[in-house]
Amino acid sequence: MLGYAGVxxxxxxxxxxxxxxxxxxxxxxxxxxAEMVARDISPYGEHQPAIAALSPKHAELVALNLLPxxxxxxLGRLMRLWTADxxxxxxxxxxxxxxxxxxxxxxxxxxxxxxxxxxxxxxTGSKPAGFDDLxxxxxxxxxxxxxxxxxxxxxxxxxxxxxxxxVRRLVADAAPFARPAWRQTGFWNGTGPDGQPVTGxxxxxxxxxxxxxxxxxxxxxxTVWADTPDWFRGGTTLVVRRIKLNLDTWDELTRSEQERAVxxxxxxxxPLTGSAEHDELDIEARDADGRLVIAENxxxxxxxxxxxxxxxxxxxxxxxxxxxxxxxxxxLIFLSYQADVAGQFLPLLARLDASDALNEWTTTIGSAVFxxxxxxxxxxxxxxxxxx
Amino acid sequence: MLGYAGVxxxxxxxxxxxxxxxxxxxxxxxxxxAEMVARDISPYGEHQPAIAALSPKHAELVALNLLPxxxxxxLGRLMRLWTADxxxxxxxxxxxxxxxxxxxxxxxxxxxxxxxxxxxxxxTGSKPAGFDDLxxxxxxxxxxxxxxxxxxxxxxxxxxxxxxxxVRRLVADAAPFARPAWRQTGFWNGTGPDGQPVTGxxxxxxxxxxxxxxxxxxxxxxTVWADTPDWFRGGTTLVVRRIKLNLDTWDELTRSEQERAVxxxxxxxxPLTGSAEHDELDIEARDADGRLVIAENxxxxxxxxxxxxxxxxxxxxxxxxxxxxxxxxxxLIFLSYQADVAGQFLPLLARLDASDALNEWTTTIGSAVFxxxxxxxxxxxxxxxxxx
Numbered sequence: 001m002l003g004y005a006g007v008x009x010x011x012x013x014x015x016x017x018x019x020x021x022x023x024x025x026x027x028x029x030x031x032x033x034a035e036m037v038a039r040d041i042s043p044y045g046e047h048q049p050a051i052a053a054l055s056p057k058h059a060e061l062v063a064l065n066l067l068p069x070x071x072x073x074x075l076g077r078l079m080r081l082w083t084a085d086x087x088x089x090x091x092x093x094x095x096x097x098x099x100x101x102x103x104x105x106x107x108x109x110x111x112x113x114x115x116x117x118x119x120x121x122x123x124t125g126s127k128p129a130g131f132d133d134l135x136x137x138x139x140x141x142x143x144x145x146x147x148x149x150x151x152x153x154x155x156x157x158x159x160x161x162x163x164x165x166x167v168r169r170l171v172a173d174a175a176p177f178a179r180p181a182w183r184q185t186g187f188w189n190g191t192g193p194d195g196q197p198v199t200g201x202x203x204x205x206x207x208x209x210x211x212x213x214x215x216x217x218x219x220x221x222x223t224v225w226a227d228t229p230d231w232f233r234g235g236t237t238l239v240v241r242r243i244k245l246n247l248d249t250w251d252e253l254t255r256s257e258q259e260r261a262v263x264x265x266x267x268x269x270x271p272l273t274g275s276a277e278h279d280e281l282d283i284e285a286r287d288a289d290g291r292l293v294i295a296e297n298x299x300x301x302x303x304x305x306x307x308x309x310x311x312x313x314x315x316x317x318x319x320x321x322x323x324x325x326x327x328x329x330x331x332l333i334f335l336s337y338q339a340d341v342a343g344q345f346l347p348l349l350a351r352l353d354a355s356d357a358l359n360e361w362t363t364t365i366g367s368a369v370f371x372x373x374x375x376x377x378x379x380x381x382x383x384x385x386x387x388x
Numbered sequence: 389m390l391g392y393a394g395v396x397x398x399x400x401x402x403x404x405x406x407x408x409x410x411x412x413x414x415x416x417x418x419x420x421x422a423e424m425v426a427r428d429i430s431p432y433g434e435h436q437p438a439i440a441a442l443s444p445k446h447a448e449l450v451a452l453n454l455l456p457x458x459x460x461x462x463l464g465r466l467m468r469l470w471t472a473d474x475x476x477x478x479x480x481x482x483x484x485x486x487x488x489x490x491x492x493x494x495x496x497x498x499x500x501x502x503x504x505x506x507x508x509x510x511x512t513g514s515k516p517a518g519f520d521d522l523x524x525x526x527x528x529x530x531x532x533x534x535x536x537x538x539x540x541x542x543x544x545x546x547x548x549x550x551x552x553x554x555v556r557r558l559v560a561d562a563a564p565f566a567r568p569a570w571r572q573t574g575f576w577n578g579t580g581p582d583g584q585p586v587t588g589x590x591x592x593x594x595x596x597x598x599x600x601x602x603x604x605x606x607x608x609x610x611t612v613w614a615d616t617p618d619w620f621r622g623g624t625t626l627v628v629r630r631i632k633l634n635l636d637t638w639d640e641l642t643r644s645e646q647e648r649a650v651x652x653x654x655x656x657x658x659p660l661t662g663s664a665e666h667d668e669l670d671i672e673a674r675d676a677d678g679r680l681v682i683a684e685n686x687x688x689x690x691x692x693x694x695x696x697x698x699x700x701x702x703x704x705x706x707x708x709x710x711x712x713x714x715x716x717x718x719x720l721i722f723l724s725y726q727a728d729v730a731g732q733f734l735p736l737l738a739r740l741d742a743s744d745a746l747n748e749w750t751t752t753i754g755s756a757v758f759x760x761x762x763x764x765x766x767x768x769x770x771x772x773x774x775x776x
Binding site: 100102106108145189192201204247321327 | 592
């Protein structure tokens with residue numbers, strides 16, 4: 001006779017003022033097997049809550065294009081609909097008019113992040129400074145199928161069914177206003193074998209995202225949260241780049257060649273000049289032969305904020321696989337949050353495009369950028385200050 | 389300042405003699421936040437261990453076709469390679485020659501199930517009775533891209549990165565012998581909001597899999613485990629059918645129309661003649677107007693073992709989504725385990741094809757069947773009794 005012992009998933013993210021919030025709830029007595037903790041994440045706050053939170057295990061990004069006739073007022077109606085959907089779905093309740101209400105379940109850590117593409121601001125005015133479609137870079141091999149878009153939905157959860165259900169509801173409610181342009185599905189493992197949060201690895205096996213400012217610190221706030229225009233205070237921008245990884249040629253390298261291309265150790269993510277993941281890079285260090293330990297073209301050097309006039313970004317990633325019949329493409333959905341795309345991200349992008357050693361094994365095939373409005377309160381709605 | 393509280397994942401599957409086994413391991417003192425339980429599932433035993441276990445959160449199925457020249461001896465070499473891979477990967481260790489060893493992590497509940505298609509037995513002889521490629525049914529709209537195959541890998545885990553990594557390793561090691569024919573990726577939520585195992589729901593929102601015999605019971609053993617031929621004792625067969633669900637037309641039904649098509653309540657999965665999920669169907673019950681409560685063509689009636697001369701199957705499912713640009717297809721990877729395909733599954737398939745009310749909203753687009761060899765011991769390897 002098989003007996004299934006209890007399965008418990010526990011976790012909480014405690015937010016600073018206006019930050020990410022997750023209620024911690026004691027288990028009731030009927031579940032002796034395990035401590036239970038509610039994982040529903042409040043949809044309310046100064047900022048959209050998923051931005052500063054840990055990467056979800058599953059996520060979908062859906063870009064939508066506005067239908068002809070969707071004007072500023074219509075966009076406001078859509079944002080009110082989406083706000084109501086988000087409030088319900090993130091609490092594990094069916095959205096209004098939900099056709100599969102049983103698929104709305106609590107404790108899935110569901111989050112929804114909404115973004116506005118550049119074309120929206122032709123309707124509304126008040127475009128954030130430095131925000132516009134990204135230039136096409138020399139190494140880019142962009143496909144229309146993964147690029148651009150007027151609106152973004154980024155839905156994340158611990159559970160793929162919850163993601164698929166929420167996306168279906170949100171896309172259905174958008175149908176009078178906007179239609180999907182592309183969909184990208186990704187996954188991330190941000191939990192170590194001991195159950196503790198870790199940075200996570202991309203499909204090259206690299207620890208990916210080490211250099212981030214820590215959420216809640218002044219550095220993070222200055223990096224991520226915009227101040228102007230007024231409606232955008234507490235918002236940010238999100239760059240989405242779909243990067244194909246050539247695992248076959250990458251695997252032909254020795255481990256030291258792989259580490260040299262990145263400038264970090266594969267085992268721990270530590271810089272080649274250090275021993276622990278979060279050790280600072282010593283970009284001046286040289287080996288016994290006088291060569292830079294972290295090479296001129298190493299990804300970690302070129303993406304380090306010291307090379308970017310101190311300007312930083314907040315990086316997340318999602319792994320993806322894309323199957324064409326029996327053939328599998330492996331890749332990374334690169335996500336970069338920053339207050340100011342032009343000031344913080346574009347110089348970095350240009351430097352990586354020009355010199356990054358990793359360009360030999362990576363190809364960017366999709367590119368998009370969205371302004372993420374600030375969060376909303378219980379009496380408000382998404383982008384109300386822009387569209388209300 | 390954000391503080392991340394501990395995240396704990398705990399679970400154990402306790403196996404009967406020769407059944408599924410998972411070691412329970414006490415947390416060490418350094419992780420006060422949460423009780424930790426090892427989730428690695430032993431690869432050894434009388435049966436391949438994932439068959440009787442709970443559905444994984446993520447899974448990939450890869451069908452491979454043998455290359456010309458892969459004879460019985462070569463197939464044996466592949467099975468020995470795969471056995472070594474499975475022993476390492478399911479323990480969270482890199483496979484031999486692993487090019488991304490850091491992606492092998494413990495506690496991912498990784499399992500690998502291997503199957504043999506009908507064409508293999510042209511090389512080996514000793515084909516199980518009743519085992520052959522499935523007939524094409526009247527409602528089938530089969531695509532070659534999702535059908536057939538000489539070998540099957542079914543890899544499941546709690547974490548998608550672990551699945552992708554294991555599949556990559558296993559497919560790479562198969563390259564001299566066999567090449568992928570198709571890949572299917574699916575997901576399942578078999579955990580309730582309270583952390584306890586539940587049957588889970590498909591993307592129609594239906595509880596899916598209620599009628600199964602319980603692993604470890606005599607009924608389960610008789611349903612699933614084969615006795616003959618000798619090499620196949622403790623093995624089983626797996627039918628894989630890719631079923632497209634038309635959510636748009638399904639959503640046009642009222643809930644009572646949906647429930648009538650299935651014969652079960654959407655809320656709980658209980659039969660329309662009962663109140664709890666596992667209540668037995670009363671297939672004779674009639675309402676005040678004299679109509680059968682569970683309709684003649686209701687899926688639950690037609691798939692009930694009382695309609696199948698008492699012969700049962702062990703059903704699992706995986707939800708899938710398949711995107712073609714912005715268009716999403718939703719579906720179910722139907723998985724049926726049974727000792728004898730011809731005796732247990734085909735009559736059921738014929739009856740559902742002829743009459744199932746659900747046929748209006750479902751289309752089978754892929755079909756395959758594999759013989760799953762018994763498990764192996766620490767000194768043995770997969771299908772050794774057939775190929776050794």
